[in-house]
Amino acid sequence: MSAPRTSSSTVLPPVPPRAPIVAPAAPEAAVRRPPRRRPIRARLGPYLLLVPALIPIAVGLGYPLVRQFVLSFQEYGLAQQFGQPAEWVGLRNYAELLSDPYVWGVIARSIAFCLVNAALTMAVGIALAVLMTRVGRAARITLQVGLLLAWGTPVLATMTVWQWLFDSQYGVINWLLAEPLGAEGMRQHSWIIEPASFYFVATVIVVWMSVPFVVFTVYAGLLQVPEECMEAAQLDGANAWQRLRYLSLPMVKPVLLVVGLLQVIWDLRVFTQIYVLQRAGAPTRETHLLGTFIYSLSKEFSLAGAMATIMLVITLALTVFYIRRMLRDDV
Amino acid sequence: MSAARPAPAASARRGSTGARLLGALAVLVALVWIFPIYWMVNSAFLPTNALRRPEPTFLPFGGTLSNFTNVFRDPGFFDAIKVSLAVTGITLAVAILFAFLGALAISRFRFRGRKSFIVTILVVQMIPAEGLFISQYHMLDTWGLVNAVLGLTIVYVAAILPFTVWMLRGFVAGVPMELEEAGMMDGLSRTGAFFRITFPLLAPGLVASGVYGFLQAWNEYTLALVVMTDPGQRTLPLWLQGLVEANKATDWGVVMAGATLISVPVIVFFLVVQKRMSAGLVSGAVKG
Numbered sequence: 054m055s056a057p058r059t060s061s062s063t064v065l066p067p068v069p070p071r072a073p074i075v076a077p078a079a080p081e082a083a084v085r086r087p088p089r090r091r092p093i094r095a096r097l098g099p100y101l102l103l104v105p106a107l108i109p110i111a112v113g114l115g116y117p118l119v120r121q122f123v124l125s126f127q128e129y130g131l132a133q134q135f136g137q138p139a140e141w142v143g144l145r146n147y148a149e150l151l152s153d154p155y156v157w158g159v160i161a162r163s164i165a166f167c168l169v170n171a172a173l174t175m176a177v178g179i180a181l182a183v184l185m186t187r188v189g190r191a192a193r194i195t196l197q198v199g200l201l202l203a204w205g206t207p208v209l210a211t212m213t214v215w216q217w218l219f220d221s222q223y224g225v226i227n228w229l230l231a232e233p234l235g236a237e238g239m240r241q242h243s244w245i246i247e248p249a250s251f252y253f254v255a256t257v258i259v260v261w262m263s264v265p266f267v268v269f270t271v272y273a274g275l276l277q278v279p280e281e282c283m284e285a286a287q288l289d290g291a292n293a294w295q296r297l298r299y300l301s302l303p304m305v306k307p308v309l310l311v312v313g314l315l316q317v318i319w320d321l322r323v324f325t326q327i328y329v330l331q332r333a334g335a336p337t338r339e340t341h342l343l344g345t346f347i348y349s350l351s352k353e354f355s356l357a358g359a360m361a362t363i364m365l366v367i368t369l370a371l372t373v374f375y376i377r378r379m380l381r382d383d384v
Numbered sequence: 385m386s387a388a389r390p391a392p393a394a395s396a397r398r399g400s401t402g403a404r405l406l407g408a409l410a411v412l413v414a415l416v417w418i419f420p421i422y423w424m425v426n427s428a429f430l431p432t433n434a435l436r437r438p439e440p441t442f443l444p445f446g447g448t449l450s451n452f453t454n455v456f457r458d459p460g461f462f463d464a465i466k467v468s469l470a471v472t473g474i475t476l477a478v479a480i481l482f483a484f485l486g487a488l489a490i491s492r493f494r495f496r497g498r499k500s501f502i503v504t505i506l507v508v509q510m511i512p513a514e515g516l517f518i519s520q521y522h523m524l525d526t527w528g529l530v531n532a533v534l535g536l537t538i539v540y541v542a543a544i545l546p547f548t549v550w551m552l553r554g555f556v557a558g559v560p561m562e563l564e565e566a567g568m569m570d571g572l573s574r575t576g577a578f579f580r581i582t583f584p585l586l587a588p589g590l591v592a593s594g595v596y597g598f599l600q601a602w603n604e605y606t607l608a609l610v611v612m613t614d615p616g617q618r619t620l621p622l623w624l625q626g627l628v629e630a631n632k633a634t635d636w637g638v639v640m641a642g643a644t645l646i647s648v649p650v651i652v653f654f655l656v657v658q659k660r661m662s663a664g665l666v667s668g669a670v671k672g
C-alpha cells in the first residue's frame with residue numbers, strides 16, 4: 054500500500070509538493086511520561102540528534118561562506134598567504150569588478166543563459182510529462198527508460214559523448230547535417246569556436262541533462278490530480294487542452310514552482326558543462342559564465358570572494374519571488 | 385497516494401489514431417534521449433579506423449574490445465577507482481547517518497530552533513557552490529587536506545547533507561506516530577518502539593537517500609577539480625577528463641570506453657531504481 058509512494062520517491066527527490074505533516078510527537082510523549090523523569094535528556098535529545106548534521110554544514114559550507122564574505126572586503130595577496138594580516142579595503146574589490154564592462158558582460162550572459170535554459174527545460178519537461186499521461190504503457194515506459202538513462206549517466210560521461218557527437222571531423226551531427234540533410238558547409242564545422250554557437254551547444258546539453266528530472270517530478274504531480282475532477286470537467290464539456298490549462302497545471306503549480314526554482318538556481322551556477330566545453334578548445338574569455346569566471350580568478354582570492362558574493366546576490370534576486378511564494382504556500 | 389492511475393492511458397486508448405501518433409512521438413523523443421548513451425557504448429566497441437571513417441558506423445558489428453583493454457592498461461584508471469570508491473563510500477556512510485539523525489530530530493520532536501534549522505537547510509541549498517569552491521579550497525589548504533580523500537569528503541558531506549535531511553524528513557514523517565505509540569502501549573520504550581517499528585519501515589527512504597548520495601558523490605566534478613589537483617588523487621570524472629584531453633581528436637574509442645565504464649555502476653543503480661518504480665506503478669494501478 055505504501056509501496057508506490059516510497060518506490061516512486063526513490064527516483065524523485067521528494068520536492069515537497071505536499072508538505073509532510075509533522076507528527077506532534079513531543080507533547081504526546083510529555084503527556085505519557087511525566088516530564089520530570091528525565092527532563093534534561095528529553096530536552097537535549099533533539100539537539101544531540103541535530104549536532105552531527107550541523108557540524109559538517111557549518112564547517113564545509115558555513116565557514117567558507119563567511120570567510121569568503123569577509124575576505125571580499127580585504128586585500129588578500131601573497132603576503133597574506135605567509136601569515137600577514139589582511140588589509141581592509143572596504144568595497145574596493147567590488148568597485149574593481151563592477152567598473153569592468155567585461156564583468157557586466159559575464160553577468161548578463163549568465164543571466165540570459167540561465168533564463169533561456171530554465172525556460173526551455175521547463176517547457177520541454179512539462180510537455181513530455183503531459184505526453185506521458187496521454188500515451189499507452191509501452192510508449193510511456195520507453196520514454197521513462199530513455200530519460201532515466203540520460204539522467205543517470207555521470208555528467209562527465211555525457212559531456213564526453215556530446216563532444217564526440219559535435220566533433221568537427223568525425224562527429225555524427227556534422228555528418229548528419231552534411232550527408233542526409235545536404236548542408237555541405239557543415240562537414241568540418243567547429244561548433245565551439247564562435248561564442249553564440251558555443252552557447253547553443255551548451256544549451257542543448259544542459260536542457261538534455263535537466264529535462265528528465267522535470268519530467269518525472271511533474272509527471273508524479275500530474276498523477277495526483279484527482280480523476281473525479283477530470284471527469285467532472287470532461288462532463289462539463291472541457292476539452293483536453295482546457296482541462297490541462299485550467300485544471301491540471303494549476304493543481305500542480307506548487308510542484309512547478311519548486312522545480313522552476315531549482316532550474317533557475319542550477320542553470321545560473323552551471324560550471325562543469327561550460328568548463329569542459331572550454332577545455333575542448335573554445336576561447337575561454339569570450340565564453341565565461343559566472344562559475345568559470347570565478348574559477349579563473351582563483352589566484353586572486355579577494356576578487357573571487359567578491360565575485361562569488363555578487364553571484365549569491367544575483368541568485369537571491371532571481372529567486373526571491375519564488376522563495377516568498379513558497380514560504381507563503383508551504384512551510 | 386495511488387501513484388499511477390491507469391485512467392489517463394485508458395482514455396487515450398479510446399481515440400486510437402491520435403493516441404498512436406502521441407505514442408510514436410513519445411518513442412521518438414525517447415530515442416533522442418537514448419541516442420547519445422547508445423552512441424557512447426557503440427563507439428566504445430569500435431576500432432579507431434571505423435571511428436575515423438567519413439561515414440559513421442551505427443552498429444558495433446565487427447567490434448573490438450581493444451578500447452576497454454587500453455583503459456584497463458592505464459594505471460590511473462585503477463587509482464581513480466580507489467579514490468572514487470573511498471570518497472563515495474565515506475561520504476555516503478557519514479551523510480546518511482547524520483542526515484537520518486537530523487531528520488529524526490525535526491520530524492519527531494518539537495523544540496526551539498526547529499523551524500530555523502529547517503529554513504537553514506533549505507536556504508543552504510541555494511548557495512551557489514560554484515562560487516564557494518575557491519574559499520573551500522583555501523580552507524582545506526590551511527588544514528593540509530587538499531589532495532586528501534578526507535578533505536573532499538568534508539565538502540561532499542556538507543553539500544549532500546541538507547538535501548538528504550530534507551528527503552529523510554519526509555520519509556520519517558510518513559510513518560505514523562500511532563504505530564510507535566501502539567508499540568509503546570505494548571510495553572516498548574520510546575527508543576525500542578522506534579527501532580523495532582519505525583526503523584524497518586524507513587528502509588526505502590534510506591535506500592532512496594543512499595542512491596541520491598551515491599549519484600552526487602560518484603558524479604561530482606567541480607569540487608573534485610578544485611580539491612584534487614594531484615594526478616594521483618583523481619576521482620573517476622577527473623580521470624575521464626584527463627583521458628579526453630590526452631586523446632583529443634585522436635582516439636575517441638578509448639574515451640568512450642572510459643565513459644562507458646564509469647557510467648556502468650550508475651546505470652545499474654538507476655535500472656534497479658527503475659524496476660522498483662515500475663513495480664510501484666503496477667501495484668498502484670492494480671489497487672486503482
